[in-house]
Amino acid sequence: MAIIKPFAALRPARDKAAQVSAPSYDSSLRELSLHEIMRNPYSYLHVVKPTLHFKGEKKNPAKHFPLGLEYLNKFKAEQVLIKDTDPHYYVYRLIKGSVAFNTLIAAASIDDYNNNVILKHENTITEKENELAEHIEFFSGLGNPILLTYPDNADIEEVIYRTIHSHAPEYNFISQDQIKHNLWPVNNAADLAKIEHAFAQINHLYIADGHHRSGGSATFAKNKRAKKVDYDGSELFNFFPVCLIPFNKLHIFEYHRLVKDEAVVNADDFMDKIGLYFNIMPCGHIPVQPLEKQEFGIYLNNDAYDLTLKAEFKAELNGTLANLDVSIVEEFILKRIFNITDSKTDKRLSFLDGSRGLLPLQSAVDSGDFDLAITLFPTSIEEIKQIADENLIMPPKSTWIEPKIRTGLIIYETE
16 A cells, blocks of 8 residues: 655746756756756756766765855845745646656655565666665755556546646746646645545555665665664655656657667677577658567668568567566577677667657767667556566666656655
8 A cells, every 4th residue: 555645845936847847867968957057057957966066076065066056046146046835736638749748756665665565666876876865865856757557547637637736836837858848736634635545545655766776765765764764654764756657648758778889789790699599671761750569670781661560589588577578688689699798888878768759869870870770669657566566676768758847846855
């Protein structure tokens, strides 16, 4: 049974929400983030990415964090950021084109994370978790909620729908990426109770996006508990901010692969090696966009090919994990042909999310930055759920999931 609680957020003044909030710092490019802090004195990136103020320097918390904290305190003093006096849930809507993502921001339980009520599907890097835990400790908060998904629930949807359609939003702005953002605080006692009770009937929540942030929050809580041995579980550090969206409202994009290995790709027998495992069909000079499961594309030297795994190898696939498209690419192309045994660390491998289309992928190969593009079909929510239920771990960069939550729109303070 999932524990979901309201909380009193630190958040931008109504007229500053567009300026303060910024693209998710997990997904934004360094160049874009640097441009943001140069042009916008109110951006929350001044707090979460203070390193950008120190040109050419690597992350140095002892040196860089104090500047970020200076910005945070300045925003509070000038009432650019204001703390709610009472606990709320927050209905958050993102509109991209004609697609609306209706979500609920709340606090989730660290114990639920530790006890696998909140299930994971990706590996995390301990060093990155520790870095995030250090950031939460120094700034006493986290401003980028973790995206969780859950089975469709009529009671939760009723509160969200009624809130959206009966009240003007507290925030209403369009970000530079042309996404419209609305936010409604919810603190009606009946609605608070209804939401909390509805989640208490749900057995499992699933991390859709933010594995490192959730892991960092758990590490932070572990460290705090070690210092406060008489904690009772109600302390703010025992919770972390989440943005909740039902299964059927998620939008999952594929994650394509790019490989830099001229010697292998341009070898005379490269296509013969591909042909050992896949049926090959030439497809002209534009990268293939797979349109069904276990269809793949490769693009190299201005030529595109459609691939399907040969029947004898498909028959060998055993279990949920092995049958994932990303696992097939890992096994039969990356490992067997390129000898890439660790996709997290091999410098020859990069990733490009499918939300950006095929042209950036084609350009990356045509420019010579990479030698091969591998295109995939998206992983489904059913596959993600099954992997999590079976306590399995997907290969890195298996999914690009939307919506992407703004940083600094809702800040959870741990003290």
